[in-house]
Amino acid sequence: MSAPASTAVPGRKPVGWRTPLIIVIAGCGVGLLAFGPRSALGFFLTPMSQENGWGRDVFGLALAIQNLLWGIGQPFAGALADRFGTIRVMAIGALLYAGGLALMAYSSTPLALDLTAGVMIGFGLAGSSFNLVIAAFGKLLPVEWRSLSFGAGTAAGSFGQFLFSPLAVGLNQAVGWQTTLIIFGAAMLMILPLSLALATPAAATQPVTAGAAEPQSLRQALVEALGHRSYVLLVLGFFTCGFQLAFITVHMPAYLVDRGLSAAVGGWTLAIIGLFNIVGSLASGWLGNRWPKRYLLAANYFSRAVAIAIFISLPASPAATLVFGAVMGLLWLSTVPPTSGLVLLMFGTRWFAMLSGFVFFSHQVGGFLGVLIGGIAFERTGSYDLVWWLAILFGVLSAVINLPIVEKPVARLAAARA
Known part of the structure; x- marks a missing residue:
């Protein structure tokens, strides 16, 4: 498929039917659909494990593989999107995702689960x-739309x-977990169809605008980014985000049942997390235009550590769990939004998808370890306590790591803009 003729150029208004509002709405639709099923996979842990006689480590390993391959694939997907345009990459990704969910319903061995829930859904x-x-x-919208649109796209995933x-819980009870997976697929x-609005031009068709820096090759962009101290700090800090989120998403439902709460409480807790993150993501996008992004990140990681420490110290109750979900x-x-905004500020739009992909790779390495260590720790000790305390420790470390980040373009871009 080729990009529509109305492809936008950064800094210019899109022409034709792809107005900024249409682009944002379509992107939010993609974010909603892509993030929804994978965030609900924890509700399939118990029924699949019981039916197939697996320990929690089997399901945990498959989703750990998913998180890792999602991260490994992201820089490559980003590089392909930067070079050839977004729509081709997004179409292939959607087909793999749909197939992985549908075939996961028929995965009766650990290897089959690793291939469907792990490899296919991950890529x-x-x-x-x-x-x-x-x-x-970042490539299609005018500058004044970007920060808030980053928050909107993230909020849509939430x-x-x-x-x-809750849809997963309700469908599992009504039609069974296998049919639910097929419906999700x-x-x-x-x-x-939504990806049509997000088509970006191939690298060879992108016009050179006044004040633009000299074109970079993929290798030059990587060398520049990996040699940039602030980018490396950003990558390291984002590890914690993946560790905490993946562990909670996959293991929280089972953790709550272990503490005597119902599966419905787990479903509503993850739903509350998603609902309140709409507010958090939009607020983060709005604040990213007004406050230093490094301070937003440091405050976020430290606040997570405090919230987790309080939650695991309190007696189990639906009220405490739902409040934790809201926080x-x-x-x-x-x-x-601040992480993406920093990458865009430092390096510009040319290799934005790829460089954001490398940051996200760190996130998914964290997710891989959070899910994997969660399953192993429970099977070995009968408890998730070790992983909760690791999540607290990583939160404090990431808060410290983000503080020295310098928020300005690299010298190459700064000189071109001057």
């Missing part, structure tokens, strides 16, 4: 998730979590 997410949406926003978590095909929701993906 599918790399090509269709909100990271590519945000990269498309609404997907709010929508799909079919829903992912809706990403295909974590405000902090959940509100790291994404």
